[in-house]
Amino acid sequence: MREQTQRATHDRPDGKHWGRNSMTEMAESLPVADRLARDIRAMLISGELKPGQRLSEAAFSERLNVSRNSLREAFRLLTKEGLLQHEANRGVFVSVPSMSSIIDIYRVRRLIECGALLKAWHLHPAVRTMRQAVEAAKSCRLRSDWQGVGSANMTFHAAVVDLSDSARLNAFYAGIAAELRLGFGLLGDPEDLHSPFIDMNDEIVTLVENNRSAEAASRMGDYLTLSERVILKAFEKTL
Amino acid sequence: MREQTQRATHDRPDGKHWGRNSMTEMAESLPVADRLARDIRAMLISGELKPGQRLSEAAFSERLNVSRNSLREAFRLLTKEGLLQHEANRGVFVSVPSMSSIIDIYRVRRLIECGALLKAWHLHPAVRTMRQAVEAAKSCRLRSDWQGVGSANMTFHAAVVDLSDSARLNAFYAGIAAELRLGFGLLGDPEDLHSPFIDMNDEIVTLVENNRSAEAASRMGDYLTLSERVILKAFEKTL
DNA sequence: AATGTCAATATCGTTGAACAATCTTTTAAT
DNA sequence: ATTAAAAGATTGTTCAACGATATTGACATT
Structure with a gap:
């Protein structure tokens, strides 16, 4: 509610006011x-x-x-x-990502993502989002669009967390994901950083769709250990 | 890295600086x-x-x-x-706590606290904290110090989260706990809001001490459903 | 009396300038 | 070269100002 787009009847004489930097930009309602x-x-x-x-x-x-x-x-x-x-x-x-911060972040991910999967309901709307993200990632892979793959991967895991139906958990995870991306930034987006995980995601969502939550959670555990290892490995080289 | 406790060699001449408002207050170094x-x-x-x-x-x-x-x-x-x-x-x-916010908070608690317990190690330092909190709560109960019981209860659950060894999870949980206390505020600190849970906490920490994590996690699940129910019940009366 | 309109008032949203405190860099001296 | 002092730059915090929005109150209409 509460729109805010009436402006006029004012016509102040100075012309510098609403001009942000680039032209054609007038919405931007938030503080x-x-x-x-x-x-x-x-x-x-x-x-x-x-x-x-x-x-x-x-x-x-x-x-x-x-x-x-x-x-x-x-x-x-x-x-x-x-x-x-x-x-x-x-x-x-x-912030400069460190080994310990990466490890900490993966502890969080393991707890939250596996926990969310463990109690997942196979008809939850987020499952559909997971499936779509996997398909999108596959499509991007065909085009060698690794940036797109990474983005779809983020969507996938956010959807996993969303299985828990908790607004606070979603918000928290969004922050964690952003922090993690800071670490990714140091490593670029090479193929082998994302590509191998598409199939694991596929497996996971398939398990959830078939109401095999426990196995899905377990598989996610594997995913996370592997992913963490890859990042830490790539990380110690830049050290 | 980078500690920040060398300061001196400056000794500015003006004496009016550190006086905040009330006297005898000179630490307060944070922004x-x-x-x-x-x-x-x-x-x-x-x-x-x-x-x-x-x-x-x-x-x-x-x-x-x-x-x-x-x-x-x-x-x-x-x-x-x-x-x-x-x-x-x-x-x-x-913020005014609502049913939905309480429910959301308990979803978070269940995921995090049960998850932390599930993979707890019985020699983790936090276990000692848990035990101390339980004993403190018992002691407070004898004195009918329900405020103290509530405080010890908070300490106990914070220690449970600390089992996960994640700084981010601890910080997140601290926020959740604060938000929950906002809800408690509406209900006062009557005996039956905290007292029955002391024994459950005792059970839980005992299970952890005996390396029976799975059972501890399960028991925590019971605790949380019960606690949530009590709060929601007391809540709908104030509605 | 209930309702709607319009000005008056109080607050928020944001800015710019000012100044003290502290960090950093330069300069000077031993 | 090392250390000390002075100069310069940046942060920490406050204040005053003003446009924009919300709330209140007076007034008119039905």
């Missing part, structure tokens, strides 16, 4: 800090902002055309999400 | 927004701030001797935690 958080988050997972990099308040607020205050609100949000790190009187930095 | 968030969080779980209540920026910033900007940063943090709710152009309100 500035939230929009900033979303945009910066996107820059983080796209790799445009690299781990360890310092984010100067002055530079960023000018670049994004917002006040320092608003920017700081966004920084605080992202810091709480774990994507940024705050050092007193020194500024905020892009 | 204002974080301190605010902590304090307001305390007011929320103590019931000093009641669900549904609106928190005026002007009034609160004056009362706490901080600027509106700093207060807004804290509000944003607490909103992300789910303790406050933000309505555009209307302000922030203390």
Whole structure:
């Protein structure tokens, strides 16, 4: 509810107001800090902002055309999400994924994803989303679109969590996934980082569809150990 | 890495600096927004701030001797935690727990706490914490200190989550627990809201100590269904 | 009396500037 | 080269201002 798109009857004389940066952009209804958080988050997972990099308040607020205050609100949000790190009187930095953070994240994933699968109901709407994600991934693989494969993979696992029917769990997992992508960014999107997992996902969703939840959960456990190992392996090379 | 405790060799001449408001208070090194968030969080779980209540920026910033900007940063943090709710152009309100939010929270608890127990190791340090919390609760019960029982209960379940050895899971659970306490606030701390659960906790930790994790997890499932039912029951009366 | 309209008022949303505190870099001295 | 002091840059926090939106209250209409 509550739309907000009547504007007019004002016609202020100064012409600099609504001009963001690029033209043809007038929606953007949400508060500035939230929009900033979303945009910066996107820059983080796209790799445009690299781990360890310092984010100067002055530079960023000018670049994004917002006040320092608003920017700081966004920084605080992202810091709480774990994507940024705050050092007193020194500024905020892009979090650098470490072995221990990867391990921690996979502990979370194992608990949540396996737990969700274990009690999954085979007619849950999320199952359909899982299936679609798998098919999309396959399709992308044919086109060697590894970025697309990675994206479909994220969708798949988010759908797994959604099996639990918990808004809080979904939100939490979204944050975890974003943090993990920060780690992926360091490794690029090579074929063998995603491709082998498509078939495991397929197996898993098939098991769920056939109401064999326990086996699905077990298979997910295998998936996660394998995935974790691949990432840690690729990780220690960059060390 | 990077500790932050060398400071000195500065000794600035002006003496008015660290005086906050009341005297005899000189530590408080953390940023204002974080301190605010902590304090307001305390007011929320103590019931000093009641669900549904609106928190005026002007009034609160004056009362706490901080600027509106700093207060807004804290509000944003607490909103992300789910303790406050933000309505555009209307302000922030203390979240009012609902049936659906209680149910959601218990879904989270079941998944996380049972999952953590299922793979618990009987020599994990957290087991000791669990045992101590149970004994503390018993001791409080003898003294009819139901507030203390509730507190010990919180400690117990936090320790259960800590069995998973995941910093992120611990942090997430802390938020969930705070949100749940918001709901408790509406119900007071009567004996029969906490007392019957002390023995179940005892059972659970005993099972873990004897390396019978699966049974412990199952028992925790019982605990949670029961606890949820009690709360929902007490809840629909206030409706 | 109930309802709808419109101005008056209070708040939020966001910004920009200001200043103290602290970190970093440069410069100077031993 | 090492250390100390001064200069410069950045963060931490506050304040004041103003547009936009919501709420309140007065007033008119049915």
